[in-house]
Amino acid sequence: MSGSAVEYRLQPVSRVAGRISVPGDKSISHRAVMFGALARGRTEVSGFLPGEDTLHTAQILRQLGVAIERSAETSLRIDGVGLHGLRASAQVLDCGNAGTAMRLLAGLLSGQRFASTLVGDESLSRRPMRRVMDPLLRMGACIAGTQAGTAPLRIEPAENLRGIDYNCPVASAQIKSCVLLAGLYADGETAVTEPAATRDYTERMLAALGADVVVDGLAIRLRPGRELQAQPIFVPGDFSSAAFFLVAGAIAPTGEMLIENVGLNPRRTGLLDTLVEMGADIVVLDRREIAGEPVGDLRVRASALRGVDVPEARVPDMIDEFPAFAIAAACAAGRSSVRGAHELRVKESDRIAATARGLATLGVEVEEFEDGMAIEGRADFGGGQIDSRSDHRIAMAFAVASLRARSEIRILDCANVATSFPGFPKLAASVGLDIGVFA
Ligand code: S3P
Numbered sequence: 001m002s003g004s005a006v007e008y009r010l011q012p013v014s015r016v017a018g019r020i021s022v023p024g025d026k027s028i029s030h031r032a033v034m035f036g037a038l039a040r041g042r043t044e045v046s047g048f049l050p051g052e053d054t055l056h057t058a059q060i061l062r063q064l065g066v067a068i069e070r071s072a073e074t075s076l077r078i079d080g081v082g083l084h085g086l087r088a089s090a091q092v093l094d095c096g097n098a099g100t101a102m103r104l105l106a107g108l109l110s111g112q113r114f115a116s117t118l119v120g121d122e123s124l125s126r127r128p129m130r131r132v133m134d135p136l137l138r139m140g141a142c143i144a145g146t147q148a149g150t151a152p153l154r155i156e157p158a159e160n161l162r163g164i165d166y167n168c169p170v171a172s173a174q175i176k177s178c179v180l181l182a183g184l185y186a187d188g189e190t191a192v193t194e195p196a197a198t199r200d201y202t203e204r205m206l207a208a209l210g211a212d213v214v215v216d217g218l219a220i221r222l223r224p225g226r227e228l229q230a231q232p233i234f235v236p237g238d239f240s241s242a243a244f245f246l247v248a249g250a251i252a253p254t255g256e257m258l259i260e261n262v263g264l265n266p267r268r269t270g271l272l273d274t275l276v277e278m279g280a281d282i283v284v285l286d287r288r289e290i291a292g293e294p295v296g297d298l299r300v301r302a303s304a305l306r307g308v309d310v311p312e313a314r315v316p317d318m319i320d321e322f323p324a325f326a327i328a329a330a331c332a333a334g335r336s337s338v339r340g341a342h343e344l345r346v347k348e349s350d351r352i353a354a355t356a357r358g359l360a361t362l363g364v365e366v367e368e369f370e371d372g373m374a375i376e377g378r379a380d381f382g383g384g385q386i387d388s389r390s391d392h393r394i395a396m397a398f399a400v401a402s403l404r405a406r407s408e409i410r411i412l413d414c415a416n417v418a419t420s421f422p423g424f425p426k427l428a429a430s431v432g433l434d435i436g437v438f439a
Contacts, residue, residue, distance in 0.1 A: 006438070007412055007414060008410070008411040008436070009408060009411075009435070010402035010409045010410075012403075012408075012434075013403060014254060015252055015253065015255040016255045016403065016432045017255040017257060018257055018430055018431040019257070020257065020260070020431060022238055022245070022421070022427070023074075023237065023420075023423070024238060025240075025263050026053060026054060026240070027238075028235045028263070028293075029054040029235055031205050034105070035228060037061040037081060038108075039082070039209055040080055040229055040230060041229060042079055043080060043232070044077055045076040045232075045235065046074065047234055047236060049420070050422055051420050053098035053419045053420060054098075056096040057098065057100075060089075060094070066078065066080070066086070074235075080230050083228065086112055086114075088112075088116070093109075093116055093118050093119070095124060096120065097120070098419065099127055100174055102118050102120055102129070102153070103174035103177070104181055104202075106132045107136065107179060110139070110155055110161065110182045111184060111185025111186070112155075113157045115156045116154075117152055123390055124151060125150055125152075127151075131169075133145060136182055138164050139164050139179075140158050140160060140161050140162050141158050142156035142157070143156075161187065163183055166191065166192045168195065171197075171315075171343075172194075176192045177202035180213075180220065180222050183222045183224060184211070184224055185224065186224055193218050193220075194218045194220075195218070196313065197316065198267060198316050199267040204292065205233075206222070206228070209231055210226055210229045211226055233291070234291040236290060236295045237259070237261045237263060238263065239265075242259045242262045242298060243271050245300070245427075245431065246259065246275060246280075246282060246300050246324075247324045247325075247327055247397075248428075249300030250278075250280040250282065251305065251327065251328060251400070252432075253302060253403070253404075255302055256302070257300050258298070259297065259300070262298055263294070263295055264287070264294040264296050265293055267317055270315070270321065271318040271324065273314065274308060274310055274314065275328060279306050280305060281302070281303045282298060282303075284296040284297070305332035305333065306332050306333045306334055307332045307375075308332070309337045309338075315340050315343075319341075322355065323354075323391075323393045324393070326397065327397050329377055330362070330375055330378065330381065330401070335375065335376050336374070337375070341371055342370065342371040348416070349389035349390065351394065352371075354388070355373065355394065358386045358397075361385065361386055362383070362409070363378075363384075364377075364381050365378075379404075382405065382407060383408045384409065384410070388412060388416075390413045392418075392420050395413070395416070396421065396424055398411050399425075400428075402433060402435075
């Protein structure tokens with residue numbers, strides 16, 4: 001779908017209320033498809049995210065010879081082919097907007113005995129891929145991108161991959177996962193050491209399927225040689241999608257919401273800690289564990305927020321939540337800031353620039369740094385036209401801003417909301433946002 005075709009128009013409202021659940025976790029859904037495909041036996045996935053990103057991953061694994069059936073809207077049945085059962089695709093493999101698909105598949109495909117080409121949409125084709133090509137080349141992979149180090153990525157079969165001991169320069173779950181997936185096909189042990197802990201779904205899921213994975217502080221070691229055995233996979237609601245409703249509930253002048261069945265892996269919930277520090281009235285109800293992952297229901301009420309400086313050490317735990325955080329900060333008393341978040345420049349858009357520009361359009365005072373921003377909160381702000389730059393999270397964050405705007409907010413280029421959050425406008429309307437979608 002063309003990113004520019006869809007526009008959101010939001011009229012100011014001052015209340016949100018309701019009991020909702022958000023779609024399945026994107027990171028877990030991508031991995032469920034890939035690991036289910038590589039396992040022996042049938043994997044039943046429930047709670048799968050039927051978003052464009054994860055559907056691209058499923059389509060790619062189908063092209064590689066794996067039978068994957070959508071048994072219900074959010075259920076998949078995957079007949080795994082084992083670690084060595086994938087087959088070449090005559091066509092290029094299209095990752096769409098999905099960085100996770102491209103970076104993880106680059107590792108997985110580097111270990112195959114056939115060639116593949118990974119392509120992406122305009123945004124993904126601008127994003128840095130040297131970060132995965134460098135360690136893969138050190139392992140002996142044959143992978144090449146453009147001169148700029150971007151997709152398309154062409155992967156030829158390698159003679160033999162070698163396990164490496166990789167000190168990852170960036171805190172990135174995608175790089176870590178890419179190297180570990182290649183490590184499944186390497187001679188000898190592969191170790192990845194992260195500069196800071198990132199989401200750990202790859203190592204947890206691989207271990208659950210029977211791989212020889214050991215986590216030792218910030219180092220993850222994988223020894224190849226074991227087949228993966230299929231297990232049922234339960235995908236909880238995506239905290240990153242719940243984040244928009246948490247912020248909506250906290251900044252709305254009145255109301256209360258319950259967001260049910262949200263994944264609460266501590267490597268994902270940095271925004272929750274930050275919002276609570278800002279004074280948000282949020283409580284976790286019925287905290288439980290489902291298939292080894294912490295899950296809970298989040299109750300959020302209208303709150304008087306105060307500004308906060310996000311500790312740098314927390315940045316990886318809320319890396320996808322800065323657009324939503326920025327809206328909360330714009331509604332808080334006093335100044336908020338984040339530094340050490342340079343990675344935001346290379347997400348689906350340059351999220352520092354896109355957020356700062358959007359806030360300035362609404363009349364919020366914002367200072368942009370190379371690695372973050374500072375935001376001066378205010379009681380309310382104006383409306384205006386926001387360019388989401390085709391970035392799903394920028395679009396959803398500014399939709400929520402309509403709870404404190406005095407006039408209409410128009411958001412351009414919103415089609416990509418469907419990459420991570422199909423049904424967002426409908427769910428937002430169900431809790432009280434006045435959102436019109438114009439194609
Ligand atoms: C993801 C890792 C993060 C995150 C992305 C999903 C994953 O990216 O921003 O939305 O599923 O591994 P980086 O590894 O680039 O930080």
